[in-house]
Amino acid sequence: MSKRDVTPPRMIQNVFVLLLLAVFAGLSTLLVTMGAQIYRDTVETFDNHSTARVLNSVVRSSVWTEDGNGEIYVENFDELGITSLTVVNDYDGERYFKRLYCKDGWLYESFISEEREFDGDTGESMCEATKFEPSIDGQMIRIDVADAEGNPDTICIALRTGGADK
Amino acid sequence: MKDSHRANTLLLELLIVLLFFMLAATTIIELFATARQKSHTATIRTNAIVVAQNMADELYLSEDPVTVLNAYELTANETGWAGERDGYQINVTSEDIAKAGGTLRKMEISVVADEKVLFTLPCDKYIAGEATP
Numbered sequence A: 001m002s003k004r005d006v007t008p009p010r011m012i013q014n015v016f017v018l019l020l021l022a023v024f025a026g027l028s029t030l031l032v033t034m035g036a037q038i039y040r041d042t043v044e045t046f047d048n049h050s051t052a053r054v055l056n057s058v059v060r061s062s063v064w065t066e067d068g069n070g071e072i073y074v075e076n077f078d079e080l081g082i083t084s085l086t087v088v089n090d091y092d093g094e095r096y097f098k099r100l101y102c103k104d105g106w107l108y109e110s111f112i113s114e115e116r117e118f119d120g121d122t123g124e125s126m127c128e129a130t131k132f133e134p135s136i137d138g139q140m141i142r143i144d145v146a147d148a149e150g151n152p153d154t155i156c157i158a159l160r161t162g163g164a165d166k
Numbered sequence B: 001m002k003d004s005h006r007a008n009t010l011l012l013e014l015l016i017v018l019l020f021f022m023l024a025a026t027t028i029i030e031l032f033a034t035a036r037q038k039s040h041t042a043t044i045r046t047n048a049i050v051v052a053q054n055m056a057d058e059l060y061l062s063e064d065p066v067t068v069l070n071a072y073e074l075t076a077n078e079t080g081w082a083g084e085r086d087g088y089q090i091n092v093t094s095e096d097i098a099k100a101g102g103t104l105r106k107m108e109i110s111v112v113a114d115e116k117v118l119f120t121l122p123c124d125k126y127i128a129g130e131a132t133p
Helices: A003-065 B002-061 B065-071
Strands: A072-077 A082-091 A094-103 A106-113 A124-128 A131-137 A140-146 A152-158 B081-084 B089-099 B102-113 B116-128
Touching (some): A003 A082, A003 A140, A003 A152, A072 A131, A094 A131, A140 B002, A152 B002, B002 B065, B002 B089, B002 B102, B002 B116
Antiparallel strands (some): A072 A082, A094 A106, B081 B089
């Protein structure tokens, strides 16, 4: 067999090997891209869930804890541009105010005594929220909230034992 | 001859690598699909919990539960009320139990997705009867 007769099949074989390598590289890239996309989706969804759940549970637990005292009301701080859901706690004869409010895209919780003036900077950030608008209608507290992406939601909480002052 | 043998070995190696890659890819894609499904179920569960809690609180305060259930677009059926929402179904059952001093209204909100009950939320209310001298 001459050298010229052997060359064409080997070339085909080389091309086939290269093709296989290309398929391998392509599939690897596809898999990594797909994995990254799914991972990003999952993390994004998780973030949205945690925001929704934190918003819901923080507000509900704050209200339910102090429901019996009956001192839950909506406070407007026009000069600060803040509307807060205020829950009053009594410890050793001293009054403490827990305020939930939205500021700079975050939900804050502030817990200060009545001796300190509320200025909006004393709170701790809980989770991202672009809207937190509480209102009280009789025994029903309604809070219009929105997460970081602006997805709106409403939280309704019935006061079981105490009443609420507007 | 030696070159041809080396080329065949390389080809065989590549085919084996590709085979293992395919096996790994199948497993990974299956895991991705499961993760996506779990994420979807979590979304449904989160939305449903907020809606069910809101509904329970509104039912608790309302004198007329039908108005509340209608507001949530639930329709009456043979077992209670039911309504389809985004990816899940809400079922509400109600039973009035007469007591000495009034009526105990036992309500239960259950959320079903993919024919599986995600959770149930009891919502009981005691309606005091009129006092008789």
